[in-house]
Amino acid sequence: MTYDWSVIWQYRGALLSGVGTTILLSVLTMAIALPGGVLVMLMRRSPIAPVSWLGAAYVEFFRNVPAILLVYWTFYVLPIVAAIDIPPFTTGLLALALSVTAYNAEAFRAGVGSIRQGQWNAGLALGMTRSQTFLKIVLPQAVSRVVPAIANNWVSLFKNTSLVSVIAVGDLAYNAMQIRSQTYRILEVLTALAVIYWALGFPQAKFVDWLQKRYGVKE
């Protein structure tokens, strides 16, 4: 068997463009799923029962449905239900954001739950309202504690963006598959794909570890 690694270089434009799409998709998804996660976490913690149920239902639904099904659903079903034309990139973004929001919400919830009652009392005793105490005292500490969990979600998301290739979004995985079907160089293309995902993902994970060490709150 002979290998022809030159196809990778030959198709570098398509691969680079795919990398760009993958990064953009990850960044935009997280940009939605971070505030989204805080929002859903707040809903789950709401003293108003129906709001809290809605938050819980959201998390349990999107956590327990395969992400690829969400991608298909937003692509094929949503345009029919909503009666509007939505470009593939947007439907892919929506599917990923819905899913990652659920995971982020759970991470934030665990973080908020880990802050002891004494910190709440210290804020309240100064005359702060519950929401002031939450925003100034509890949330910043909670966020700092869940940086590793959110980082985990980020690294998962970065790889899971490959799911949008099934709806013809030109991400890294999709473009690689296109190259494979044009060149039949399956081993070279898939190996290069793995190397590229790893080379992009590993430094991100390390960077977040460093952030945590550098800015984490010490007890």
Added chain:
Amino acid sequence: MTDAANSGRVGADRPPVILYEEVVKRYGGFVALNGVSARVHQGEVVCLIGPSGSGKSTLLRCTNALEAIEGGRIVFEGQTLPTPALAAPVRRRMGMVFQNFELFPHKSALENVAIGPRTVLGTAKAEAEEKAQALLVKVGLADKAASYPSELSGGQQQRVAIARALAMEPEVMLFDEPTSALDPETVGEVLNVMKRLAEEGMTMIVVTHEMTFARRVGSWVVVFDKGRVVEEGVPKQVFEQPREQRTRDFFSHLSWSG
């Protein structure tokens, strides 16, 4: 409580700052406070003593409505205390110091002291920090303004916590076993700060196991047992001539005679 029983108390010529009337607090089936009546006058240092679980810390947490009461009432400056959800305006007029300090770990010492006025009173940053620095000087930590709680000893953390409470210019200071979590060698520095506050005329309620402090700095001592006030009086009387057997029992358990 008769007026005669209160004669000689600091500030007893005026209405009490805090009045407890038959206060009841339960946790499920456990009765933490079983009809507690007491009063605190302007300028008094009232020390609450008694065995662990006797209700003194609970009473303190009810005083600034961190906990709701089930019966009786607590009157602060002539106003019945509201429920916890509505108590923020009352709490800002009382300072509280906790057993475990509860400094905000993500804030420097200076920020810890400034955050109350900044958040609650809307004080400008520069003004709040200038005042915070002055308070750190007052508790002897002028050089620790930029330090984070994790970089401070227990005694230093507790002094920052006292400064944090003072920043709100409270009318009353509530101390919940402020030295119980401290290494023995740092207890003194915290008690010294508290003593100085008392000498300045601050009205203080102190839940404590430091009997020397209660005796020397306290102006009124209230003895708790099983959610009730067993006995109260000036320190000299309570410590030297306790009227109640349960008070004597409590004192006898304090000294180890193995």
